[in-house]
Amino acid sequence: MKKLMEDTLVIDGLEVIDGVNLNNEGMERIEELRKGGVQCVHACCGFWDNAREMLSKIGKWNRFFQENGEIIKQVTTGEDLNQAIQEGKLGIVLGVQNISPIEDELALVEVFNKLGIKIMQLTYNNQSLVGSSCYEEVDNGLSRFGKLVVKEMNRVGMIIDLSHVGEKTSLEAIQTSNRPVAITHANPYWIYPAKRNKSEKVLSELRKNQGILGLCAYPHVINGPETTLDEFINMIMETIDFMGIDHVAIGSDKGTNMSNEYLKWMRMGRWTHEMDYGAGSKSNPNRPPSPDWFKGPADFPNIVEGLSKKGLSKNDVNAVMGGNWKRFYEEGFKKQKV
Amino acid sequence: MKKLMEDTLVIDGLEVIDGVNLNNEGMERIEELRKGGVQCVHACCGFWDNAREMLSKIGKWNRFFQENGEIIKQVTTGEDLNQAIQEGKLGIVLGVQNISPIEDELALVEVFNKLGIKIMQLTYNNQSLVGSSCYEEVDNGLSRFGKLVVKEMNRVGMIIDLSHVGEKTSLEAIQTSNRPVAITHANPYWIYPAKRNKSEKVLSELRKNQGILGLCAYPHVINGPETTLDEFINMIMETIDFMGIDHVAIGSDKGTNMSNEYLKWMRMGRWTHEMDYGAGSKSNPNRPPSPDWFKGPADFPNIVEGLSKKGLSKNDVNAVMGGNWKRFYEEGFKKQKV
Numbered sequence: 001m002k003k004l005m006e007d008t009l010v011i012d013g014l015e016v017i018d019g020v021n022l023n024n025e026g027m028e029r030i031e032e033l034r035k036g037g038v039q040c041v042h043a044c045c046g047f048w049d050n051a052r053e054m055l056s057k058i059g060k061w062n063r064f065f066q067e068n069g070e071i072i073k074q075v076t077t078g079e080d081l082n083q084a085i086q087e088g089k090l091g092i093v094l095g096v097q098n099i100s101p102i103e104d105e106l107a108l109v110e111v112f113n114k115l116g117i118k119i120m121q122l123t124y125n126n127q128s129l130v131g132s133s134c135y136e137e138v139d140n141g142l143s144r145f146g147k148l149v150v151k152e153m154n155r156v157g158m159i160i161d162l163s164h165v166g167e168k169t170s171l172e173a174i175q176t177s178n179r180p181v182a183i184t185h186a187n188p189y190w191i192y193p194a195k196r197n198k199s200e201k202v203l204s205e206l207r208k209n210q211g212i213l214g215l216c217a218y219p220h221v222i223n224g225p226e227t228t229l230d231e232f233i234n235m236i237m238e239t240i241d242f243m244g245i246d247h248v249a250i251g252s253d254k255g256t257n258m259s260n261e262y263l264k265w266m267r268m269g270r271w272t273h274e275m276d277y278g279a280g281s282k283s284n285p286n287r288p289p290s291p292d293w294f295k296g297p298a299d300f301p302n303i304v305e306g307l308s309k310k311g312l313s314k315n316d317v318n319a320v321m322g323g324n325w326k327r328f329y330e331e332g333f334k335k336q337k338v
Numbered sequence: 339m340k341k342l343m344e345d346t347l348v349i350d351g352l353e354v355i356d357g358v359n360l361n362n363e364g365m366e367r368i369e370e371l372r373k374g375g376v377q378c379v380h381a382c383c384g385f386w387d388n389a390r391e392m393l394s395k396i397g398k399w400n401r402f403f404q405e406n407g408e409i410i411k412q413v414t415t416g417e418d419l420n421q422a423i424q425e426g427k428l429g430i431v432l433g434v435q436n437i438s439p440i441e442d443e444l445a446l447v448e449v450f451n452k453l454g455i456k457i458m459q460l461t462y463n464n465q466s467l468v469g470s471s472c473y474e475e476v477d478n479g480l481s482r483f484g485k486l487v488v489k490e491m492n493r494v495g496m497i498i499d500l501s502h503v504g505e506k507t508s509l510e511a512i513q514t515s516n517r518p519v520a521i522t523h524a525n526p527y528w529i530y531p532a533k534r535n536k537s538e539k540v541l542s543e544l545r546k547n548q549g550i551l552g553l554c555a556y557p558h559v560i561n562g563p564e565t566t567l568d569e570f571i572n573m574i575m576e577t578i579d580f581m582g583i584d585h586v587a588i589g590s591d592k593g594t595n596m597s598n599e600y601l602k603w604m605r606m607g608r609w610t611h612e613m614d615y616g617a618g619s620k621s622n623p624n625r626p627p628s629p630d631w632f633k634g635p636a637d638f639p640n641i642v643e644g645l646s647k648k649g650l651s652k653n654d655v656n657a658v659m660g661g662n663w664k665r666f667y668e669e670g671f672k673k674q675k676v
Contacts, residue, residue, distance in 0.1 A: 052390045055393075056445070108397055114453055115452055
C-alpha cells in the first residue's frame with residue numbers, strides 16, 4: 001500500500017471521498033487530505049449559524065476557493081466532481097450540520113442550495129424547527145415544517161443528512177423523502193452503543209431507501225482511541241453484510257485543528273450557559289485523541305489496506321472508499337425531475 | 339406598427355428590453371410587458387433591504403419563477419437571455435437599486451451575484467457605504483469600501499448602475515471600473531434639468547467607458563405627464579447624436595401598481611420619519627400619472643413607431659429598443675477574465 005503518490009490524490013487508482021470532515025477553511029488540512037488520497041470531501045461549515053451568519057461563512061469559503069483555485073474546487077454537481085478529479089484538484093462540497101441557516105423560511109432551502117450548500121443535517125445535537133436530535137429526551141418526529149423542508153430539499157437537490165438526528169425523526173424523514181438520504185457519519189448502534197449511532201431499524205429503512213451510511217472513526221462513536229484498525233475494519237465488513245456493498249462509505253468526522261473556543265461553540269451554541277459534552281461526557285469532556293491508525297485524513301490508506309487484507313475485491317474497496325459517495329453525490333445534487 | 343402579435347413578445351422582429359421596471363412579482367405586469375413586445379426586463383427587487391431581508395425577497399422571486407416557468411425565465415447569463423427569447427418567455431434580470439444587501443461586507447457581492455442579483459445601483463437616494471446619491475448636498479465620491487465594491491462587481495460580473503448616483507461618485511465609479519457601467523434609467527440633464535438626470539461630463543465619460551444609458555419616461559425626469567411622444571423621441575435622437583447609437587437604450591422605470599405604503603418605503607426607507615419626495619416635491623408629492631403615450635410597458639410599440647417615423651433605420655431602432663441592452667447583458671454578466 002505504499003503506492004500512494006504524494007500530492008496526486010491517487011491511491012492505487014481508487015476513488016476516495018470523505019463523507020464529512022474539514023470544519024473550516026485552511027490549507028493545512030487540504031494538504032493532509034491530498035496526502036491521504038482523498039479526491040473529494042464534504043466540508044461542514046456550520047452548526048448553529050443563522051441565515052445572515054451563514055452568508056458571511058459562505059463568503060469566506062468563496063474567497064478560499066478563489067485564492068486556492070489551483071488546488072481545490074467547489075463541487076455542487078456531479079460534473080464539478082468529475083472535473084475536480086480530472087484536474088487533480090480536491091473537490092469540496094459545502095454542507096451544514098443543522099437547518100439553522102434556513103431559520104423558519106421554506107424558501108431559504110433553495111436560496112442556500114444556490115449558494116452551494118448541498119448537504120444539510122436536519123438537526124444538530126438539539127431539537128430544531130424540523131425535528132429532534134439523538135440527544136433529546138423525547139423525539140416527536142418530523143414537525144409540520146420538517147415535512148415540507150424534506151420535500152423541498154428533495155426538489156432542489158440538497159442531500160438530507162441524518163447523522164445526529166433522533167430515531168423517530170430519522171424514520172419519518174426516510175419515510176417522507178422521495179429520494180435516498182444520507183447518514184454521513186455514524187456507526188451501527190449494535191456494534192458501538194453510542195447515542196449517536198444508528199439502530200437496526202433505522203439502518204434497515206435506510207437500506208430500503210437506497211440511502212448511504214458513512215462509517216465514522218470519531219473515538220466517541222467507536223470504542224475510544226484504543227479501537228484497533230482491525231476492529232474498525234470488522235465493523236465495515238459487518239455493515240456491508242447488513243446494508244449491501246452499495247450503501248456503505250466513510251465519513252471520518254475528523255475536524256480540523258479545533259480550538260477549545262470552537263469546540264464550545266459546536267457543543268453549546270447559544271442555547272445553553274452550562275457545559276454540554278455532545279458525544280462526550282463529564283468524565284470524558286474533551287475531544288478525544290484519535291486512534292493511532294487514523295490520526296487524520298493522511299491515514300486513509302490504512303483503511304484501504306485493512307479492507308484489502310480482509311479479501312474485499314478492489315471494486316468493493318473502491319465502492320466503500322469513494323465510489324458510493326461519488327454515485328450518491330452525482331445523483332443527489334441534481335434538481336428533482338418533475 | 340400594428341404588427342404586434344399579442345402574447346408573442348415580438349414587434350416586427352425587434353429585440354426589446356426594458357432597462358428597469360417591475361418592482362415586484364405579479365403576473366399582471368408580466369402580461370403588459372409581453373403585450374408591449376418586451377423580451378427581457380431588469381426587475382428592481384430592492385431599495386433599502388439588508389442582507390437578511392434580501393434573502394426573503396429572492397426566495398419569493400425563486401418561487402415566482404418556479405410557478406410561472408412556462409411564461410417567464412430568470413436571466414443570469416447571456417445564454418439564459420437567448421434561451422428565453424428562443425422559447426418565447428419573458429426574461430427577467432434581478433437587480434437592486436442600492437448596495438444595502440451587501441451591508442459592510444465585500445464578500446456579499448459574490449454571494450448575491452450567485453443568487454442572481456446581476457445589477458446593483460451604488461446608491462439609492464441617500465449616501466450609502468460606497469458613495470453619495472444625486473440628492474445629497476455634498477457628494478464625497480467613492481468611499482474606500484466603494485472602490486473595492488466596484489472592482490468586486492467587475493470581477494464577478496455584476497453590472498454597476500449609476501442612475502440615482504451623485505455626480506462625483508458617478509465619475510469616480512466610471513474611472514475605477516475596468517468594465518463598462520450602466521445608467522439604467524435617467525436622461526441628459528441639459529435636456530431635462532432634474533437632479534437625477536446626468537451632466538454632459540458624466541455622459542461623456544460614460545461614452546468613453548463604452549457604457550450604456552437607459553432613457554427614461556418617468557414623468558419627474560422628463561417634462562411631466564404632458565411631455566409629448568415627439569419630445570421624448572427628440573431626446574432619444576439627440577442622445578444618440580451625443581452618445582453614439584451603441585450606447586443608448588430604454589429604461590422605462592415604470593413601477594408596478596404601487597401602493598402608497600410601497601411608495602413611502604421606496605422614499606423613506608428606515609432613514610427618516612419625515613416625508614421625503616424622491617424625484618417629486620412638496621407641491622408634486624405623488625407618483626405622477628404617466629404620459630398618455632406610455633401608460634405602461636404595453637405601449638413600447640409607440641416608441642418604436644416614433645423612432646421609425648424619425649427615419650431611424652431598423653437596425654438602429656433595434657439597438658435602442660433592446661439590441662444594446664442584449665449585448666451589454668451578454669458581456670456584462672460574464673465573470674471577468676483574469
